[in-house]
Amino acid sequence: MKENYIISGIQQIGIGVENFAEAWRYYIEVFNMDIRILEDDKVAELMLPYTGGKPQKRRAAIALNLQGGGGFEIWQYSDRKPKPADFEIQAGDLGVFAAKIKSKDVEKTYELFSKKPNINLLGKPEISIDGNKTFFMKDPYGNIFQIVHDTTIYRNEGRLTGGIVGAMIGVTDIEKAMPIYRDILGYDIVIADETGTFNDIKVLPSGEGQFRRRILSHSKPRQGSFSELFGKSYIELVQPRERTPRKIYEGRFWGDPGFIQICFDVRNTDALRKKCEEMGYPFTVDSSQSFKEGESFDMGEAAGQFAYIEDPDGTLIELVEAHKIPLLKKLNLYLDLRKRDPRKPLSKKMLGMLRFMKVKPESL
Template structure:
């Protein structure tokens, strides 16, 4: 990587039909209980992906104080969000599945079974020998539970931490790696396998032959939020027995499903130069600081070679303790220096408890 800094996966965007119901389900079952911001406004800058018109929406960015990324829970309010006109299968182009990290995958599996959640697969092992399983939320989004030893706080709960990666359908590993490895820093191949796999059999398309490669970053992430966001991974999957479909074909960004994978970064100008040099120009650029009411920053988007949307956010202002109007201006800090742990922990004081 060049002179820009990637702190980690900031959030995965999830388009839903009921933002409040989704927030409740995600905080109760995934521990995504701290709202960093909540805003009802017009999305005026995403015109290439919203039919050329500004669209009204209601969004909540929620995080898990055990660590990991957040969820940007996103609902259209000016139109009815559309579902795909087909059932997406493993290897279809775009973000297929969010990975959620767990301290104890077996304990999380038992808890979800007791709660009667829609578990799609039995507890199994991935090609690296790690325990894993898949679960579906009430809005048809699929999540993979994976083990992790990267934690901000370990709570006495079998609930998972925040998202630490995604399974993404692609058509060509080498083209995809020019973004995910060369720019995003996932430079370590954990495995690269071809065939049918027991751990995938419970998900749509998981019984078919695929190629899959799991990528991680060899260097620890740096920057203000790196202790909270932690380590992450991406798994790229190629469908071998059928022609994959684009999950968001003829739909808008913000419609139902995984709308983007977002990284917290510093050094947007340098990142822009790097992305352009490798053939990934910014398709959306907020240019100056956007304001989300309680948070502010500079955001941009690129498309991977198969049009999956990757967002970059350079955070300028973030609420630490909203009750006493404690907001942090990150533009005045050393970009490589992590925030003190007490500041990051203070974000948890706005946690919603059911």
């Protein structure tokens, strides 16, 4: 049966931090995440299953790189001391353990990064299981990023890297994880599937062990307002074969330091809710249940609806349906997405206006 909801792509990966301004400055310098889509300092009232049963105040921003790909949701608790993991996260631990960043030239990106003193490179470029070169780096906060080959550019700003193009997600059983990623999120083609030891991930903690790795993508181009900006994406499921992986957020709250969630831009939340329930993955958080039909959840400078589901190992997957976004805040210009064809991408001219929302690191 043809689904009547739309997955437009990876909107962002959430990154919990202990110092909001410092972390954002770093992500601007290294990954050019300098487009402020929204920022607010409200109370997270609806995330009670993941915040100790209490509303929690936080400061959060969604930042993009206009060369394309998903963004970062940079997130810090305001009234609670963030709790980092009390163990070193290993390759294949349960959750997002590495974020994939797109690069039009992996070797040149490596050369550029090797000249920056604040980038911790983990080994040199190696061939991954998809046949392309890749390398890993670690930010000052312990988060691991994988730089991967992807030559598509949405708006050419003369940069080597774009935004998020996927994630490495630890699982206990790849086959059990497939229904949610394939049948709900649309990652219906297998780019590569191999079991063994791998040169490219040996640089990661416990990366010298045995793994099964499967890289997924989607056979059809994504549709929706931001589909061309977000572009094609990849989910890599990683299953350790010689050890029992740990839950990255075990004993911690959503929003604590690390990769909090992977978020998808969607349309028709009602149809998606029904599909998830039928598949056995009901929404664990659903903003639309707190409002009258058609109303939006206030996201500071934007508005819409959001929901969460969990994969079989508890990895948080956010589903956001944007209703209103800022295009040029100085002129109070906002775009109401509910008045548009939900399958049609926004024009490059229109999204190009986001360049006027660039953030200067010194202003943070």
